[in-house]
Amino acid sequence: MDELQQLRSFGNDVADPSIDAVGRGRRALVERIAAQPAIARPNPRKRIALFSGVSALAAGALVATLVFTNVLGLAGWRGGADAAAASALSEAAAAAIETSDPVVGPGQYLKVDTEAVFSGGGQNADWENFAYLGTQNSQLYIPADHSDDWVLVTEPRAAIKVFGEGFEEEAQEAARATFDKEEISRAPYGGFDNSKPRDWRLDDLPRDPQRLLNYVYRVTAGHGVSADGQAFDFISTTLRTGVVPAELRAALYRAVAGIPGVEITDEAATLNGRTGIAFGREEKDGFLHEIIIDPDTGLLIGERTVQLVDSKLVPVFAGEVTGWTAVTTTVVDEAPAGGSLCGNGGEPLNGLGSGQCTDPNRPRTD
């Protein structure tokens, strides 16, 4: 045992905080948050109730007092999506089942191409706030035989839109920080960065839409801004992995139809050149969260987030699209060569227990 392992062994089994302490800490935070005037002012045209900070706690309490099962749960208690959305989702589900999934033959790869834009922000040396939209694109190649090398290509990032004049340089620098080169990682079972095999645990998800939605409410309870919003978030996060088989995709669409507040928010939403129907939910966090589905094929085009309030710190206004992910899944014969377990030149921390990679030569941009 070397000195680090000895040090790590100490307190490995230190207990988790008491429920009391966790509750006290959370109350203190929620009180502090409540004492702070909301920075955003609700847009009068799109007035939404501001989250009170209590509902997540209330949801937590619900978990403590109700026994959820997949059969008996929250789904359907308080209605569901509006009628037009529910019907369009049902049609998309039917189309999804009719469209067969691509078959990955021996030696081939399932390629998941993800084009994503996220909103970032920071402060410059003069304490001025800035915000930007940054790219976060990647391609994941999953081999037919999962014990072969999976390959993950991560593209360099860039800021594609900067809010406010004079912050272009800061924004580019912030977006690129440590992600300024293309990186190729490869690992059997998708265990990139010396991590555990990649497993989306799709087999855990019930295929019956009602049970599926109960399952989603159960595993997300107590998190996020609202139970319905978190369920919607869980489903869109699952869909955007790009690896969801048609039958489960159909069930997820039907489950979305059971979430209150979901409506058709755009009949013809275009993302990355593909057009589909946007199903969205206005969340109390001040954002409209959408998934976009091609109605003809039932394929997921992607997801999108629209800000509903004007920011006060930065010039980002209601109606601004502040993030999206477009996902395309295909079958290909080859994956790029090169790369290592930990990307370009990074090495696993050799058996020191952190299970992470490090690249000692990676420059920092501060």
Place this chain on the structure above:
Amino acid sequence: MTSDNEIIRRSWDNPAVFAEMYDRHATTVYRYAARRAGIDTADDIMAETFLVAFERRNRFDSAFESALPWLLGIATVLIRKNRGAEARFLRAMVASGPPATVVENHDDRLDATLAIRDMAGAIRRLPARDRDALLLYAWGDLDYEGVALALNIPVGTVRSRLNRARRVLRLSAGITPAKEVDRGRTSTAPIIR
């Protein structure tokens, strides 16, 4: 799941969403603090870390997806401010070994228990900056880059601080260095900051 940086970014305008950071990371912050300063102090460090983080949420560098290095960095500053508690905890460990509740009653652990008493003394005497880097790495389970983010220092500096701290620990625990030959003086002298 929405990433930490997205949530923090959203909390600029909608402070309430920040509570999600607590739900995600409070336990990890607590465990780190408990290992450094004992469970009595850890409750307060956990709570205070998120109050400070909330006040500084628009200074979080949102190019990084995980907020954990940043949060553990805040916890580290709070532990340092509360140096008395950490020093008392380490002194108690030197005197009587780690608290019985945190070490399994297991033969293999006996050696470790003895060694940790020696180590606790060495950790106490480390310069604060080396101690922070070492314990974020070993107990905060961050990688080099995470430690660099937490302490807001370059990765190269993390590496040299860790090398120095590990050498001191090795000597204190009586572990013979495998290859490394100790060059120059080892800083076992107490440095008060």
